[in-house]
Amino acid sequence: MFAALSPQFRSLGNAQNIMDAAAVLAVVTCGITFVLMMGSIDLSSAGVMGASALTVSLLVANNRNDNDLGLLGIAVAVLLGCAFGCLSGLALVLLKVPSFMATLGVSAIGLGVATLMFAGVQPNITDAMLKGWAIDRFLGLSYLTWIAVACILVGWLIQRYTRLGRYAYAIGGAEEVLALSGVKVKPYKVAVFALAGAFYGLGGVMVTSQLGAGLVQAGNGYDFSAITAAVVGGTLLTGGRGGVLHSAVGVLLVMVLTNGLVQVGVSPYWQGGVEGLIVVAAVAAAVIPQRRRNQVVK
Amino acid sequence: MSVAEMPALEVRGLVKHYPGVKALDGVDLVVRQHEVLGLAGENGAGKSTLLKALVGLVTPDAGEIYVRGEAVKLRSVVEAANHGIGMVFQEQSLVPNLTAAENILLGSEGASVRRGLYRWDVMRRLAQEQLDKIGSKIDPLARTDSLSFADRQMVEIAKVLRIEQRSQHPPVIILDEPTSVLESKEIDTLFAQIRRLREFASVVFVSHRLDEVLDVCDRVTVLRSGQSVGEVAAAGAVPRELHRMMIGSTGSDDHYHENAASVVGSEQPRLSVRGLSGKSFRGIDLDVAAGEIVSIVGVHGSGREDVCRALFGAEPATAGEIRMDGRKIDLRSTRAACAAGIGYVPAERKIEGMVGPMSVADNMTLTKQKARCAGPFVAPAKQASLVDRWIERLSIRTPTRDTAIQRLSGGNQQKVVLARWLVGGDIKLLLLDHPTRGLDIGARSEVYRLMRELAASGVATVLLADSLEEAIGMADRILVMNDGRVVTEVACPAGGKPSPLDLVKEMV
């Protein structure tokens, strides 16, 4: 439809643009998909990405200090994301705080940590490799896009071939049955949040590569966009359905939609509005078949 | 006694209290090796509590469980499985979005998962081995929710048989109401399966269909009021004999405050239902006169609870007509029902009947707000005198009217829930869904007396009783429901009560 409305939309360059712009969202969505499969929700990606963006920009070569850890710095940033995810998971299983509240809190903590590291001076990265990720191309696509493709592949393998992935899926399907079968669910829940956190951490690194600097707001909006993409891809917020590949398709759909709207002249500010409508509509459509009278919806 | 003759499972004097009730009151049970033991009993006889105790879901207060002569403590499903006891749950316990193979191996994956990594080929082979044992042709890698109900049951049996690997002994397999949702052909397959299971396991079979129990079992143990009251060899036994044991001697009639002169017989029924249909019931016709108590009886799954909820607007009806005093009413919501003078006492008192942390006064006036208000405002003095009056009238034992209702005993909680419908003074029809569930004898008796008084004052009552005795003792008329339909109606006047056996015949 957009192809008909805007000739520019059809161009190869635009297809590349869409792929490149989708890279970060794809990685974040990959992470959140595992949480959504369990029937939980994760609002922490914005905070986690901010913290990891600052971490990586201060650990690789930059204008603020003499660090030049390169890949090690990236690994630390990803591990930090992992730790934040762990925190959300522990708050969920040990303190029994509902995931949307726990992750809201963890997001705030992440933003606070990022602000502390930011300390009023923006760290610009000078690390050639990390900067190159966003610029250098391989087979017409940027390295970031290839990283996203690799993430989706890894995510799919985890979902298909590991106990962690299958149990995340099963927890969304029927958590009480797992308990009845003698499976200890809690460690898996924490692990799923930690896994998601690692993906967000990598997402923060990728944003830093795109911007050339570490910003507290690196993850702004990605939390909701990722939920939108996952929901559009067919993952139910009630859990137990969908998967990484579904979400990858969802990411492309969302990117095509927002890119297309911009191309036909709709203000980019509407992006959040469109996403909000999509999520509400998709969730409403998903609950229609299960509607019962006298059902409790919180 | 040699090991071969040792019972596979033995239960001695098992006791379990719940607040207000003794669910198990010293049950004894013996399951021999390689036999199929039937377990029979009315609703509330303690069957499900006993089964839960056997698989570690309920911790008994007293009594012993022996597995092959050795006393054991079962604190969880896993411990029960380690001792070779497994259960096929009435409501199936499979993860719908996993493959059959994963479900069969869930929690005991063995070699199919190495260091957290799945080996699908091994998993398929192990699951296939389990399915082969019971001769099932299901594809192990099919998603569970794509299988038919009967196939899912096979998957459950295959899953339960995995406990052989843990205990190294022939297991004890408990089947809880396995036939309730199967077609007759599927039941035949299941029975063939159970007979096959006997070769390498002991089976405990629970069903409310006595003909089935006698058909497939070697022995039958009968439970009543939390006690084992008899044991018969299935060969040569007749259902009637079992019925009698299940029901026992009928209690004395004055327990129900028998009303000698039933006031029935105004020309126009208070409630008149024609052709009411919903998800689990079809074409229900029902008349209840003012002052009459009509009881609906039926086994689990007969749809009577849903009829009751539909009459209160809490469950959608797809067709049919409901009239109150001749006037047609539209029960779109529970509010519409309240406005029409209908009251409902739900079976799940703690979850649906009362708001636990709120006070007695607030619970009592929750529905009929007008009774405590002056204009749009709550009048504290009016509320206080109203609530105190009803506390006294129903002799509700509570420290004050502001005490949280969850601190009262079950019987007093139930009286507050009942009072909720009475404070407005406009109640015409009461729907009572197991109003005496979980109450002790004294509290039951008070609830019965209250029901009598209300009936005498002209309130029409629909009662879903906790037991057949209760239905017969209280009702003026009994409707028997089976599989979503009313199959028969039995007059139940004072002095001419039917026997429980007459009703059971129609129910199953």
Added chain:
Amino acid sequence: MSTPVAVAEPAANPAGPRRAGRLTGFMPLIALVALVLALAIADSDFLTTRSLTAALRTAAPLIVLAAGATLVVLCGGIDLSIAALASLSTVLLALWLPDLGGLATPVVILAATAIGAVQGVAHVLLRIPSFIVTLGGMSILSAVALVVSGAGTVRVVDDTPVKWLELYVGGYVPMSAAVAIIVVAVIAVVLKVTPLQSWVSATGYSESAARLAGTPVDLVKIAAFCVSGACAGLAAVMLVSRQYSGGPTMADNLLLPAVAAIVVGGTAITGGHGSVWRSLAGALVVTLLRVGLPIVGVPSAYEQILYGVIIVVCVALTLDWSKVSIIK
């Protein structure tokens, strides 16, 4: 296909939750007094009229936001859109003030109420969990605010119609704080003297029991969202009167403090237990933390971390553990 749910054993010991309830009941007040004392010791200037009124003025919009959202939480839901709605309202107010003058304030509050109502209706009719509806609403409202404001600050040239909020009652109490406290009082009193209190509590504690008792659960929930929207609109008026402008992200950073205020006050996120008075105390605690951190020399970046920790810890403390068997 249904699966057996591990049914929680009936609560045999009703004394448990009560003891916890008593403890959390005084928590906000104790925290408030402790904070005031600590700040008075740390900074001798704190107990002066000037810094106290400044603190009250900062607190006013937060109190109003938290009070409205508390109603939704009492009903067992949550409203995550309040801050975005307040931001949008500041933009609308700034845009409409030149044309509507004094009428702009009630019109904006009405518009915010209507938006709250739409979210409430979507939650009730479409059966979407409230946090998803309001999360979507947050995103939509932010987009609208960006578009209508052109993504920039809207200056208010003539602020006489909202100037009254900058006055002082009796020379000391800022008008905005007085209005905020009046709002809390009005909500509390209306709840108390009408059947609304028992309807709201019943809905929050046990929605199914409330429905089976004929409580107008759906209407109560929609009304709660309306009040929440109206409060967001009023908070926006206060913000505009202070900042002489409206902005599409002006109130966004109030979401976490507002949620923190509610849970610090001891209102249970599971619904039923709590009150708007508690949220007032909670909002004051949060505000004191906010103005107090710089006084004791802690960088304000810790503020965010503090909110995060407060939310998680307080939710855990006030949660009704008996009610939820499986936490998602």
